[in-house]
Amino acid sequence: MLWFTEYYSGEGMDLKGTGLTIKVKNALTTKTPFQEILLLDTEDFGKMLVLDGAIQTTEKDEFIYHEMIVHPALFTLGRKPERVLVIGGGDGGTVREVIKHNPEKVELVEIDREVVEFAKRELPSISCALDDERVELIFDDGREYIKGKENLYDIIIVDCSDPIGPSRVLYEEEFYKDAFKALKDDGIFVTQSESPFAQNRVHKKVVKELQKVFSIVRPYFAFIPTYPSGMWSFTIGSKILDPLTVNPEKLLGKVSNLEKSAGKLKYYNSQIHYGAFAVPNFIYEEE
Template structure:
């Protein structure tokens, strides 16, 4: 008997209500946590696939796109070795893996669901491989509460969260962005995944609008991830001083070449992608 899985695009914030992604599955493992349902699928085309509450989070085949693009545009824009980086969410570990390639002194990762992290360590070792690094401080708590009251602690804050449903909903609000700004050091950079401008246009637009109320520099940018709704995905950078489009091309090229010599070639991000990703199609911010 053939086994298939379909993620139906539905729910709060989803503009597509009659679409989904279907994959052929070889076998499946499931678990229930106090926060959500975990499903690990061994798929024919994408390798192991992590699904939370019916929504695809990552796959072995295309995870590098998401994780490289949520990390490297900001870290290369920073222009210095980061001392301390905060990740909110990111339970599969891929974001931390990419951050460590920039040799930070410390990475705090705040994830509300400990069982997701343990599941990823066990089932997705190529993605979660950096979570046991001595520089990584795993904190199992509410990211919104964790960041409240912190001042000038982090060089970069990365929000690798799920859709704005349940515990993640507060990570899309202006008050959270204000707390994040206060928690950044001078010249620091905030990054969040900001949904699909095609499949979740309203949510994407709200993220960008709310960030503009908090940060003078706001830059949304795109990557194309086959297993995410519509394939068109966005991230948004916010900063007081650091502008990814103001980075000198020669300086970025030199930094990238040195990075590759020391850490190896990346699969998606490069200097051309760095600038090109910030070119946004006309329809995204056009009123309909």
């Protein structure tokens, strides 16, 4: 029996002597021009995707991350999305949740083609929507792809890895400005924004940079067992729509309609929609 440990010691990590150790039954690995891909068959979390030593997703708890990066923004939009852009997220889980809202088109921009192909082969329950006819797979640098685009997207979702290497530029004000321009007037931007406990400095930087660009910025939180500290964050940036002003009765009806057509959600619900935006005191305390 093997054991895998993700050590929380990378750039931007506030925890330096901590990690997560998981029992592994077998492992499959490959190296791409961009990163090392490791697929672990674990005893407790099913198949686990690891990129450059950092856990990205597992069959057991992926629904939390993917539902929460998608549904708060999509339900805040309040209408059928026409065009959605997903940057990163090559495992396909974010696209799977977006498709439940019946968009006209989804563009997935992933820099590493082999991550997508790997997920299609090894993680079909997560990648199942990548072959949907409404989904366009674009293998490119998301930072470059969005430049120059204006008034195109209803939703932009950034499902990126930690701010190390190629992903670093997806955490900067200039990228957020380009995303702002690429959104329609009522469009919504959402990004994963790291652990407010384990990566507090990075999380606060994301929120601060977004506040320079968007008039409405709302960080929100979920609990994901295999992510550093178990506490994770996402942040919405919007020009005019506030997730906290969504009508509760209308939201309840829309969630019910989605579940009738696309199946029950496992984490997100209308109560979570509002409760996730409650901010613990420690996160934004001055250092």
